[in-house]
Structure formats: structure tokens, C-alpha cells
Amino acid sequence: MSAKNLNEQLDAKLIPQQAFDWYDEYAHGDINRRTFMTRLGSLSxxxxxxxxxxxxxxxxxxxAEQVSFNDPDIKASYAEFDSPNGHGKGNGYLVVPSKLNSKAPTVLVVHENRGLNPYVKDVARRLAKQGFIAFAPDALFPLGGYPGNDDDGRAMQRSLDRDKIEQDFMAAATWLKKHENGSGKLGVVGFCFGGYISNLLAAAMPKQIDAAVPYYGTPAKAELQAEVKGPILIHFAEQDKRVNATWPDYETVLKANNANYEAHFYAGAQHGFHNDSTSRFSPKDAELSWQRTVDFFKKHLS
Known part of the structure; x- marks a missing residue:
């Protein structure tokens, strides 16, 4: 993250925690934009x-751009895949290292609850810079794709059948694991809703997923959790009460499964701390968690 970008963001320490909590409600559809803005206006x-x-x-x-789409080390394009149990067809952002001397491990990148926005595409490019083949599907493809703004994106994603969205990501994982330049090793990383999908794939596709990294995501349904064996690396934000409340029961299940898991809580961090496009961004926590993520993938997908 450049000094210029950091200077363009308001210091998170100046923003009351209430405002972050209200934004979380707004971002997850619990309140609308008008209510969110009204509440912010009540702050003194x-x-x-x-x-x-x-x-x-x-x-x-x-x-949010850390890696340009014109970076000579990567090649970005779009790819379509079949999703017979989902919406029929899916589409996503495919980024590969420009020079592949051998088969490369693959990583599925899963967006938040608003479609494939520029931040998540940049995450895919960051992974390709590290030598992975990264693929970021857009859940909104059946409706024409990410609309260019988050409010419409959230509304569009809510309008789609949740089960079909989940099937689309499972189909994307199956497609990516068989990529012609892939090594056959597949990881998944996701943020918020994408964290949930990462947990879901670790439970629903334990033999296909070789490493999962959910960022501040809720676990899969209780009846699926017993299938999670890992390896799984889980990132939590200390201030994220909604997601953190699910962890004690989930950890109990992981222990009972003898699952290979790691969990990290980032002190003082907000939900969304890895997203460098808002004041929820925590540079030190984002950097540490990302280094852990890359190291985890290199260890388990090599």
C-alpha cells in the first residue's frame, strides 16, 4: 500500500466503533443506506x-490496486466454466504467471457479498505474482456481472438463489483444479461471504480442496462441519463480533475432527481489515495475514 493511498484514507482511530458496527450492518443488508447515513449523522x-x-x-x-493488470509478470483474462447444478454457466477473472516453467498450483479467490469488485480482482493478481494460477469467479455473472458499485452489487447478489451461487463456486473449484497448466493442487481464499464459501468448500469438497483460507467468514452448516479436515488457516478481526461469535462452536468441531487448522485473531482489527479500499483497512494486519496466507499456500500446494 503506497503512502499516497494511506494518506487519502481517514485514520481509523478517529472513527467511533459504532460507525464501523453500523457499516457492517449496512454492508450485510441488515439496514439500508438511508438508515446507515441517518445513524452516522447522529454521531457527534x-x-x-x-x-x-x-x-x-x-x-x-x-x-486498492497493488498489482496493475498490465504488470509484465502476469497475464489476466476472463474464463467461462460449466455449472450444471448452479446457474448453468459461470465466469471469472483468470490470472496466470506470464512465465510458467512447470505446472503451477491454483487458488480460487472468492469475493464478498457484492460481486467481483476491483479489490478482489487485485487479490487474484497478487497471487499470480506469487506464482499461483488464480481464478476469481463473479457470482453476479448470471445478471450481467458486477455492476460497478457495491449497493447494486449487494442487491443483485441477494436476488440470486443462494444454493445456486454455492454450486457455482463448487463448479469453479472443480474446473480450476483441472486447469491445463495447474499442478492439480487447489487452494481457496475468500473474504466475508467469500470466507463463508471457503469454509463451505473445505467442508463440502474436502478431497478436492488442498488448503483453505477464510478471512472473517462464518462456518458451513453444522451438518457439514464434521467433514472439515484441513489444512485450513482462519483469520479473524477482534472487533468482528458477528463472525467471532461462531468460532467457539466451530473450533470444538475442528478439534473433534482432528483437523489441521490454524486460527489468528488480529487485535483491534475491524471486519474487512484486509480490504485496502476503506478505513477498515489495517496495513500491518493485512500484511501479516497475507504473508501467512501465501506461506500457507506455498507449504500445502507445493
Whole structure:
């Protein structure tokens, strides 16, 4: 993350925790935009206007690019896959290292609850820079794809059948594991809703998923959790009460499964701390968690 981008973001320490909590409710569809903005307007914070706080919380994707789509080390394109149990066809952003001397491990990248936005595409490019073949499907493909803004993206994703979305990601995983330049080793990483999908795939496809990394995602349904064997690396934000409340029971199941798992809690971090397009972004936690993620994939997908 460049110093310029950091300077363009409001210091998270200046924003009351209430505002982060309300944004989490808004981002997950529990309240609408009008309610969110009304609540923000009720805050009395010296020197911070409603506009300043809201613009700091709502993603600015111009800040999120760490790897250019023109980077000579990677080649980005789009690819379609069959999803007979989902929406019939799926599509996603495929990024491969530009120079492959041998078969490369593959990683499925799963977006949040609003479609394939620029931040998640950048995550795929970051993985390709590390030598992985990365594929980021867009759950909104049946409706024309990510619309260019998160509000419409959230509404579109809510309108789709949840079971079919899950089947689309399972189909994407199956397709990617068989990629012609892939080594046959498959990892998955996802954020928020994508964290849930990462947990789901680890439970529903334990023989196909060789390593899973959910970021602040809820676990799969209770009846599936017993299938999780790992390896799985789980990242939590300390301030993320909604997701963290699911962890004690999930960890009990993982222990009973003798699963190969790691879990890390990042002190003071907000839900979404890896997303570098808002003031929820925590540079040190994002960097540490990402290094752990890359190392985890290199260990288990080599």
C-alpha cells in the first residue's frame, strides 16, 4: 500500500466503533443506506463531518490496486466454466504467471457479498505474482456481472438463489483444479461471504480442496462441519463480533475432527481489515495475514 493511498484514507482511530458496527450492518443488508447515513449523522465527533466519515467507510477502489493488470509478470483474462447444478454457466477473472516453467498450483479467490469488485480482482493478481494460477469467479455473472458499485452489487447478489451461487463456486473449484497448466493442487481464499464459501468448500469438497483460507467468514452448516479436515488457516478481526461469535462452536468441531487448522485473531482489527479500499483497512494486519496466507499456500500446494 503506497503512502499516497494511506494518506487519502481517514485514520481509523478517529472513527467511533459504532460507525464501523453500523457499516457492517449496512454492508450485510441488515439496514439500508438511508438508515446507515441517518445513524452516522447522529454521531457527534469533533472535526469529522458526516461526509468525511461515510466516504472513509464506503470503499474507494481506486486505492486498492497493488498489482496493475498490465504488470509484465502476469497475464489476466476472463474464463467461462460449466455449472450444471448452479446457474448453468459461470465466469471469472483468470490470472496466470506470464512465465510458467512447470505446472503451477491454483487458488480460487472468492469475493464478498457484492460481486467481483476491483479489490478482489487485485487479490487474484497478487497471487499470480506469487506464482499461483488464480481464478476469481463473479457470482453476479448470471445478471450481467458486477455492476460497478457495491449497493447494486449487494442487491443483485441477494436476488440470486443462494444454493445456486454455492454450486457455482463448487463448479469453479472443480474446473480450476483441472486447469491445463495447474499442478492439480487447489487452494481457496475468500473474504466475508467469500470466507463463508471457503469454509463451505473445505467442508463440502474436502478431497478436492488442498488448503483453505477464510478471512472473517462464518462456518458451513453444522451438518457439514464434521467433514472439515484441513489444512485450513482462519483469520479473524477482534472487533468482528458477528463472525467471532461462531468460532467457539466451530473450533470444538475442528478439534473433534482432528483437523489441521490454524486460527489468528488480529487485535483491534475491524471486519474487512484486509480490504485496502476503506478505513477498515489495517496495513500491518493485512500484511501479516497475507504473508501467512501465501506461506500457507506455498507449504500445502507445493
Amino acid at each position: 465527533v469533533a472535526g469529522l463531518s458526516l461526509g468525511l466519515i461515510s466516504s472513509a467507510l464506503i470503499p474507494n477502489y481506486a486505492l
